[in-house]
Structure formats: structure tokens, C-alpha cells
Amino acid sequence: MKAGTNRMGKYILNRLLWMIFVLVGTAIVIFTIMYFIPKDIAKVLLGSSATQAELASLRERLGLNDPYIVQLLRYLKNVFTKFDLGKSYIYNVPVMQELLSRIPRTFFIGCSVILFDSLLGIPLGLMAGLNQNKWQDALCMVLALIFVSVPNFWLALQLVDIFAVKLHWLPAFGIGGIKYYIMPVFAAFVSGVATNARQMRSSLLDVTRADYITSARAKGVSERNVVLKHMLPNALIPVVTGLGVGLGKSIAGSVIIETVFTIPGVGMYLLTGINNADYPVVQGSIIILSFFSALVMLLLDIVYAQVDPRIKAQYSGRMHGVTK
């Protein structure tokens, strides 16, 4: 077993190294995109009544007069050697500092969302898949349909209206303790539940018809164990993949949730940056988001390897005897 964990460690290390490449690539791409947007940043920041002299001095301060490659290399050097994501053009506050205070909030919501999506979605899908075409299946699918159709901002505002304004049970917005996050998380995870449930149901149906399930029954495995030991692990594999996709969606959705509930998280920061043409903010946020996405993907891959031992076996290097 020690060899196995060692290989697993190598696998993780390998992935982490790849992640660095991905991040550098992301930084280059996003910097280039922002660079080629035909907007005069100086004018945006100083307004239309600025004189040429004022604009020139601002451009100098921001280093906008240097050629592309110089600006790019400077940016990359700052980001990856000094972890300095620059300062916001508008507010002159260091981007890294702002992001560090915001990241925990966004990721608390993001992780809660994934957690609830799996905890609710998988059982729902399981119940539907095992009872195909019976009333449980119909009920679960109707629930899933409702969940996926409700727009999350509408749901958020309705929740606020009921629980904050009318009942005074929960605060309407802001941050503080756990109770500030209850409604945002709920509004955010609802649609993901549906996706997970449907994926679970569909992969379960595939598995149910597989020959090895009949084999298992023919061996005398009880129905309960057929479901738990043979069906579920195989059916979960595509669902875990789906969780990765769901992460991407929840990051995108976080902007809406954060704006409605005024949670100062990365999503809202990015949106404000875009609206203000605040390039360092936009670039920095995207790099940080990529970093955390890559990290979560890595974690999911590790989970994947646990769920599907074939993947772990590939990395323990015991690959002999494929032929014969």
C-alpha cells in the first residue's frame, strides 16, 4: 500500500506542476485580451473632461506607454514572483489584499453549494433511478425540473422578502455569522441539485442494465448490496465529473448571488472591476479564480481516483498483463 500512496503523491505533484503552467497561461491570455480591448483606460478613469496633460500623466503612472511585451513580462514577474497582482486603477488598493479578504466568502458559498448539491442531488437521483417510471421517479424529476427552472436571483429576492422583511428571521444582506449565508447558499445550490439528480439518475439507469449487475445478483448478493457496492460506485463516476462542471457554474452564479446579498466576494469584485474598466482587478480576480478552480479540480480528481480505483491503479504502475 505504501507504494500506492507514493504513486498517488507523484500524481498530485504532477498535477500541481501542470497547474502552474495553466495559471501562467491564463495570466498571459487574460492580460493579452485586456490589453487589446480598444478602450483608453486613462480617459475612463479621469472622465471626459480631462485634459491631454492629465491623461498623459496618468498613462505614465500606470505604465501604459510601454510596449506590450514589456508590460506583459512585468505583470507576469509581479504576479508569480512577488504575488503582487497590482493595484486597482480606481481605488489604488492592492488587489491581492482585497482578494484575500474576499476569497473565503466566495469559496464558503461555492463549497457549500457543491456540498448541498451532492448531498441532495445524489439521493434524489438515486431514488428516481431505482424506481424508474414509478411515482418516486416522477416526483424526483418534477422537483428537479422546478429547481433547475427557478432563476436564482428571483428565488433570492423572494427568500429575502419572506424571511427577512416579513418574518425577520434572517438578515437581508451583508456578512457576519452563518445566518448571513443561509439564504445566499440556498438560492445558489437549488439549480445544481437538479443537474446532479438527473445525472445520477441517468448514470444509474445505465449501470442497472449492465451485465455485471446480473452477475452480482447471480452470486447471491442481496439487492441492497447490489445497489450499494456495485451500482452506486459505478454510477457515481460521471456524477463526480458533473460536480466539476457545477463548480464552474457556481463561480459564475456567485456574481449574482453576491450582488443581491451584498456579499463582498470575488464575484462581485470582478463584476465591479469590469464595470469600472479596472484592469488589475479583472486580471487579478480571474487569475485567482483560475487558481482555485484548478485546485478544486485537482481535489475532484483525487476523489475520482478514490471512487474509480482503476485510475489509482494506473498510477500505482502495476500495468502488466494486458495481453495474453
Added chain:
Amino acid sequence: MDDNNVFLSVNDLVVEYTSDKKIIYAVNGVSLKLEKGKTLGLVGETGAGKTTIAKSILRILPDPPAKIKSGQCIVGGEDMMQKTEKEMLDIRGNKISMIFQDPMTALNPIMTVGEQIAEVIKLHDKSLNKKQAFAKAMDALEMVGIKAERGGEFPFQFSGGMKQRVVIAMALASNPELLLADEPTTALDVTIQAQILSMIKELQQRQNTSMLLITHDLGVVAETCDDTAVIYAGEIVESGSKEDIFDHPAHPYTIGLFAALPKLNEETDRLNPIKGMTPDPSELPEGCKFHPRCEFAEKKCKCEQIPMVEVSPGHFCRCCRVNELER
């Protein structure tokens, strides 16, 4: 057939599948007898109902579409149809085992082969702990000619032939008394086929297991079986010893089957298939189910339910004209 030695006796088994308001008559009054320690070959085309019969014996038919309407499956003196599910769990994999057709999909892809064999061992011998069960699984692997240290590998790391050996090891690990082999070599190439068959035969003889071998390949029957039954459209149309069937086929369908085989010692341009097609199991013909394709069919073939006729001791044929016709 020695009636005192009968181990498996299927009597008038009727199984229907219901799908989208249509009823599929899969098995229509099948009766079989298998002696202890012997092999019965069940021959028929795809869709004739062979697998259904085997699954009915083990009662692992998927219940919403499939329904065992009537019949008995008496194994070692006990009727499987009367057993509770709990009792069946003990019997499956233990007293009766089944080998499936497609080795590529018959094994759980995310469990090691050792674990899968150990699972069936542990299920039926509660006294063993995990390690012991795994050790016994290793023995089972050795028995089928696979090195024990490969027990920790996954199915995808084995070839088709090796996977089938694993399946066989899994089936024979608990020394079953009845082995249901559903086309065990169909998915394998010919050389491997020979290996597997001889291995099964050897293990069967060693453990005195009775075997119901389902196949569509007459060659396999010739190799391994003692008795044969031919099934068509959910009915046994002919049964008897291997010699009876091969040397003196009586039913027009059986005759047609043999006639369709290419002969090595003759020059042929074309094969001789049986004309027509297998009937749609949801709309079976009245009377003799073969009559639309039979060159000897007469009016009476359409009307009645044809009973089995004993052509010679132990050799039965479901044809109303069998005694009239010159062969």
C-alpha cells in the same frame, strides 16, 4: 436418462415479458431434465428463450418486465419457484451458479478480480474473514490457470479469455451443484474457446457439478454435452442424448440446423439456411410454432398445440408428423 439421477427438472415453465402494453411470450411451457454430474446442452437461436430459462431457475429475471407465469424448477429435490427471496440469496452463487455470455461486461469494472471472487466466497461462508476469503479467491484463480498475484488487478487489465476464466472461477468458487453456463464461449475466439471448454469440463468432472450449457453452436454441444435439447420460439422441440440428436435428428428444425452447417468434405457454393425467420415472440403462430417455415407442414400443424412424441427411448420430438415422415 436415468430418472432416479435427475438433479434439475424444469416442468412447464412459462415466462412472459410485458413491455409497453405488448406481451412477449418468451418461454412457453418448457420442460427439461438434467442428471447429476451430466451436461445438458440447450441449443437454439438468439431470442429462443434460452437465457430466460436459466435466469428463471435462479430467479434473477428483472421483475417489472418479466414474469414467471407458471411452472416448476426443481433442483436437487427443491422447487426454486417456492423459495423465498432470502432462501434464494443463499442458493445463488452457492448451490447454483451462472456463467454469463460476455466476459467484457460480466465483471464489475471497479472491483479487483480477487475482490469479486472473494465476495461470492464470503457470502456463502460467513465464518471466513476478509483475508481468508481473499486467500480462497486466490486458490480459485489458480484453479482456472491465472496466477494468484493477479488477484489485485482490475478486469480491464485482462484479456477476454482471461476474464472469462475469472468469471468461471467466480462461479465455481463455492462448489455449486448446478452450473448454468450461458454461451460461455460465444464471445471468444476459437482457440480460447477450446481451452475454456476443456477447463470447464475438467472442473465440472472434478466437482461432479451438473451443467446446463446454453449455446447456439452445435460444435460446442458435440464437444461437451451428454444430452441435448433444442429450443425454438420458447418451446423445446426436440430432446434426447447427444447421439440421438446428432445421428437421428427428428424435428424439421433440427434437421434444418444440421443441414445449414457447412460440410468440410463437400464442395458447396451456397449454404442451406432454413427458410423464413424466427417468429416475433409477441405474435407467435398458432399450433406448431415452426410450421410457417416447415416444408412438411400440413393443415393440422396450424391448429393444435403439438405434444412431445417419444421417437425412441429418451428421444422426444414435438412434431405431429414425426412418425409419418421418411427421413
Added chain:
Amino acid sequence: MKKKCLSLLLVGAMVLSLFAACGKKETPAAETTTDEETETETTEESTPAEATGVIGKAVSIASADPVSLTPLRATGNGKDVLNSIYEYLIDKDGFGGEAYGVIAKEWHWDGDDFIVEIYDYVHDQAGNHITADDVVFSYVTPQELGYANNKLYTYCSGVEALDEYTVVFHFLPERTDYFNGWLDMMTAQGIFSQAAWEASTDEMAQHPVGTGRYTCTEFVDGAYCVLQRYDDYWQTDETKIGRQYQANVDQITLKFITDPQQIVNALKTGEIDYNYAIAKEALPEFEASPDWSVAQCYDYKLFCAMPNCLEGLPFNDINLRAAFFYALNVDDIIAALGGEDFAKKVYTYGVSQAQSYNPAVETEDNYYTKTDLDLAKEYLEKSNYNGETIKIWYETGSYKEQLEAVALIAGVAFESLGIKYEILTKDSDIDSIWKQTNSDWDLVFFNMGGNGHVLDYTRGIFDTLEKEGCAGNENDPKLDELFQSTYCESGKSQENVDTFLQYITDQYYIYGLFQRITYDVYLADMISDTSVKTFRNWIIPGSFEYLR
């Protein structure tokens, strides 16, 4: 079949639910007792108050997130809060109000030099004594760091300290007479001490040290900040403290809320006590409730329509311009925006609250006071209009609603004259369409801000010193002459202003349409008056009148 029915039912339910979301009819707030609301908001506020040991008046306000409280910048949202922390040399008493000295005791011109003498007892919130050097430092440092917002080098060649309490600004010769040039400079930069600046580790982003009445004691990134009254304010002479520099409340909590609906919710749940420019849909509920007071405020941005008089374009012809101006019915626009409660008509290119506004324009007989379709058609006859399509532009940014209403009514006017037109919109863009010297546009709708004088609105349109583009009116030498002679310190007499505005009215160069009316909402039993604002119309919580 059953499945189809079920799915149809669900689709129907979804569609219905969409309608439920829009146009929610707010039921008037049930008799939520004042006690309950007081309860919730005092518990909110008492925690930070107790922490600092100050008990007393406190108010909560929704605000945009200022992110940084540095005195360096003037762009970005949430600027309002800076007014409570920093002070200028000179300030104005609200929009259209007179200038008065804050840190400056007195000032005068000496040739091209503007000399300011400051009080000798000014100190900041850290106790540092403010001298002329600090004033110079306050102006120069932002420029050195690349922030040109205080416009120091736009107007001046430099600034230096003459003695310990006297500062001299060396104005550039062409700027000495520049309209309100000196005043713009004096109100451009919050004063802070060099010592405090150098002691600050974050450029005073979250720990600002100004000279004003309030200091920031708590700043939670992205969530809220708390301003506490600074009791050792340097100006001890009550008579010299302007209306904008009152400190009627001990503690101000600014909560950063981004969603307009949430602001309304925050008012209702007692999280905040006051909000300016409340959403229109929520207004009736607050008006109906006795717990809330609603105060009407004017927004000093002026919405207008400007034709492109470039040669070769249709509107180069004065008759066509006149035709359009007489056909456009501003009352209809105001009705489209909700009526006189939401928009106020203007009668010249400027708002009535501004300095040098002459009320006589309201009784003139021109297109401002009447809509005359027949007269318009007469002008149309006289014009050279040959069936060209008029290209109309406006930006769909924050004022989309207002500009769309203008476009709608303008379309009606064109149609009644039989003029072909085409409406084009642009996302908010920094290069405003009316700054372009080209023939891509014929008519543009936009809004223009002002700083308190009626001539402020002309800046950037008729001002050849500052502007980059044109409206084609630089073809008119008389206009330029009038403008140059009026838009300067020496020429801004009432008579000149009247003449100039009359000229642009008569020449149909620009049509001032309306200004918005917004509503402040606040707790009736807590605040009685919120009318004091800065000259840029920013709110000053310290200057509200409080009942408790």
C-alpha cells in the same frame, strides 16, 4: 398524454411565476410599530457604539462601497463619505450657494498668483498641526503619484508656501480669468498633513486622517464602515462652521448595499435609517407609511437635446432646428417619466437652482414655454429639409429610462412634422457622441452636470479651451465671442449671462429639457431634515437635523 399535460402545466406555472416577480404590488407596511423598528436598529448600532464607549445619536445609511478612503482620488463610487472626513480650503454652501472659507481664512489675487491665508489653529484628527506646507503637500502629492484629479497642473504652474500660514498658487496666465477656475482649484483637494500621510501604511485607504468632523473607526472590506465624530475639531468658533460641516450625529454607519431592492428591504428591516434617490416603485409604500418621511430633492443633472450644426447636415439650417424645438413637447416627456413628481421642466439651458439663473426666462414666449406645432410646421416650410433621415443618438447607461422617454417623444414630434428619423443607441461610452466632430449624428440626447452656476452646463460644449469635439457651433463666430466674453471671471455678470443664454436659446443650439426629482426616505421620528448637501449634491449625514 399524461406527461404532456403535466409538462404544459409546469410551463404555465413557470410563466406565471415570472409575472409574479415583476411589478410586485407592495402592500402598505402593516402597522409595524415604531418600537419594533427602533428596537432592531438600536441593537444594530449599539454594538459598535458600546465598543467605543460613545452613546448617543447614530444613523445608518446605504452607500456605495468607497473601497478606499484616501484623499488622493475623486473618482469611483462612494465619494460622499470623504466629505465627512476631509475638508477643502474653500467650500460652497450647497448647489448654487456662495463660497465660504473652511480651512482658508481669506484669499485674494495678486496678478497671476492666488494667495490663500489659512487659520493658524487647524489640526487634523491625529493632532498634527496643519501649516501651509501641509496644504502644498496635499496638492502636490497626488499629482506626483499620478492622480490628476485635483487639476493642480491644469490650472497652475505650481504651488508653494509663502510663510507658515500662507499658500500661493501660481496660476497659468490663460487660467487666471478662467470661469470659476480658482474656486474649482480650492474645492478640488481635501487637506491632510504630511506627518499623517507619512505615518500611514496604506495611503490612508482604511485609516484616513483628515481635518473634518468625522473619523473612520471601523472599515470592513466590502461590508460597512463606521464614522465616529471627532470631538476635538479644530474650528472652535461656531460662527465659522458652515452648514456642510455640522456634526449633528455621533456615529454614522455606512452599509454597502449593491442591489436596489435590497436597499428597500434594508429600510424595511431597520438595517438603515436613510436612503437617497429611493427606487420609484418603492416610493408609494414609504409615502403612505407614517413611520417614514419622504423628502423631495432636485437632481442637478440637466437632460437636453442638441442638434449637430455642422455644415452640410440638416440641422445646419436654423429653420429646421426651430421646427424641431417647437414641435417637441417637453410636458409629454415629463408625463412619460411619471409626471411632475419625477421631473421638473427647465426654461433655459440651466436649472433654476443654479447661480445667475434668471427667473424671467420662465415667462418668455419661446419653445420653452409653449409647444406650437403650427409654428413648427411654418419653420419646416421655410427650411431646406429634403427628406434626409435624422440620426438620433443617446447612451443607454444609467439614465436609460429618461433618455428613452425623450427619444420617444422626440419621435412623436418628428412624425407629426413628417420628418424621417432613425434612433441609434450606444452603450455608455467614454467618448461621448456629442464630442465627436463628424457627421455621424444629427441629434443627441444626454445629460450634463453642473457645479452650481448656470454656466457650468455649457462647459465642454461651447468651451473652446477645454473641449475636444464640437457640436458644429464653432462655425458661429458670434457664439464664440459671446461665450469667451461671458465664460470667465471678469465677464460673468448677470447681464452677460442672460445675453449668452438668450443667444443660444434664440439660435436653437441646445434644448434644455428637464431635471430629475428624486426622493430621500428616512425614519420620521429620527431625522427631520436632510436638505443640506454638498455643491455636487452629495449627502452629508452629519448635517441632517436629528430628533433623537
